[in-house]
Amino acid sequence: MLALLLAGVAAPxxxxxxxxxxxxxxxxTFVGTQQGEKFTGAIRDFDANIAYAADDLAGSxxxxxxxxxxxxxxxxxxxxxxxxxxxxxAAKFPTATFRTVAIxxxxxxxxxxxxxxIKGHTKRIAFPFAWKPAAGGxxxxxxxxxxxxxxxxxxxEWADESMVGxxxxxxxxxxxxxxxxxxxKPVAKRP
Amino acid sequence: xALRATATAWGAVTRLFHWGxxxxxATIIPIGYYMTDLPLGARKLRIYAxxxxxxxTLLGLALLRLLxxxxxxxxxxxxxxxxxxRAAAASHGLLYVLMLLIPLSGWLYNSAAGFPLQWFxxxxxxxxxxxxxxxxxxxxxxxxxxxxxxxxxxxLHALAALKHHFIDRDHTLRSMLVARRGAE
Numbered sequence: 001m002l003a004l005l006l007a008g009v010a011a012p013x014x015x016x017x018x019x020x021x022x023x024x025x026x027x028x029t030f031v032g033t034q035q036g037e038k039f040t041g042a043i044r045d046f047d048a049n050i051a052y053a054a055d056d057l058a059g060s061x062x063x064x065x066x067x068x069x070x071x072x073x074x075x076x077x078x079x080x081x082x083x084x085x086x087x088x089x090a091a092k093f094p095t096a097t098f099r100t101v102a103i104x105x106x107x108x109x110x111x112x113x114x115x116x117x118i119k120g121h122t123k124r125i126a127f128p129f130a131w132k133p134a135a136g137g138x139x140x141x142x143x144x145x146x147x148x149x150x151x152x153x154x155x156x157e158w159a160d161e162s163m164v165g166x167x168x169x170x171x172x173x174x175x176x177x178x179x180x181x182x183x184x185k186p187v188a189k190r191p
Numbered sequence: 192x193a194l195r196a197t198a199t200a201w202g203a204v205t206r207l208f209h210w211g212x213x214x215x216x217a218t219i220i221p222i223g224y225y226m227t228d229l230p231l232g233a234r235k236l237r238i239y240a241x242x243x244x245x246x247x248t249l250l251g252l253a254l255l256r257l258l259x260x261x262x263x264x265x266x267x268x269x270x271x272x273x274x275x276x277r278a279a280a281a282s283h284g285l286l287y288v289l290m291l292l293i294p295l296s297g298w299l300y301n302s303a304a305g306f307p308l309q310w311f312x313x314x315x316x317x318x319x320x321x322x323x324x325x326x327x328x329x330x331x332x333x334x335x336x337x338x339x340x341x342x343x344x345x346x347l348h349a350l351a352a353l354k355h356h357f358i359d360r361d362h363t364l365r366s367m368l369v370a371r372r373g374a375e
Contacts, residue, residue: 034307035306035309037309075304081231
């Protein structure tokens with residue numbers, strides 16, 4: 001066992017393991033402001049493809065796709081408004097995506113440089129996160145502040161902040177389980 | 192005109208509550224009927240915000256008015272049959288109940304809908320309940336039905352005042368009028 005461990009250290013880094021989200025223990029939320037009051041929106045339906053190892057950042061990546069219609073802000077009226085063309089325009093843009101293009105190590109922890117695509121607007125954001133190994137997996141925690149107008153959310157008559165604030169904080173807590181290494185799939189043959 | 196009531200007429204404070212709240216109700220009720228059919232948008236939200244701000248103002252005024260009313264003497268009633276005096280007292284009592292019930296049910300409706308509540312962009316008030324679709328529907332029914340009852344009672348109240356003035360020719364209406372010459 002020890003020999004194996006030592007061998008592991010000495011050998012070139014293993015490729016970053018892949019993880020799957022444990023939905024019951026994970027939350028993907030955002031905190032917005034409406035008429036002077038904070039509200040929380042939970043994104044109930046999202047997929048995440050995550051590969052991470054501190055010693056293989058080149059092989060690490062975070063890739064998340066959320067379903068806009070699964071947003072729940074504890075107010076059916078507000079949820080109905082959010083999917084309209086003024087806001088997320090869910091009919092035209094049913095999903096939003098987040099993909100790292102690189103992950104850097106910084107003294108404060110790993111930081112992903114990611115392309116966030118909401119309502120067809122792409123913005124490169126810095127995504128600092130905390131990665132904590134846990135039994136059989138890991139947890140990922142992050143908070144990032146966004147400006148809704150960068151994504152065309154509530155432009156025009158909604159741009160005025162007195163009704164809806166511009167700053168929205170996204171709060172991520174993902175419980176991750178190491179994905180069992182699947183047997184290599186047979187290569188699909190072209191007909 | 193004295194601030195407090197005399198034996199024959201209401202004081203200036205009561206008259207201000209009476210006519211001021213009438214003006215606010217006459218403003219907020221048409222806004223309420225108008226706003227619900229507006230298309231979803233920032234303008235709708237702004238008009239709702241105005242409706243809620245005026246409603247909270249009315250709730251505050253109703254509470255102050257009740258406090259004031261309990262500390263005031265009542266001008267003597269004009270001579271009238273006992274059933275009319277009882278009907279007047281009942282409708283006045285009901286008006287006070289409605290003055291509280293309408294804004295409170297609106298507040299509850301707003302809370303159950305999961306919406307924020309702000310007074311003229313100045314400060315926020317807490318939700319009375321967590322988001323709750325069943326309670327939302329109940330509060331909405333109460334809010335809307337109570338307004339219809341209020342309008343009916345106010346019409347009755349105004350007709351009764353006019354009957355006192357033009358048919359009985361007593362001081363009932365003058366005791367609440369703003370005009371100085373009618374005051375005493």
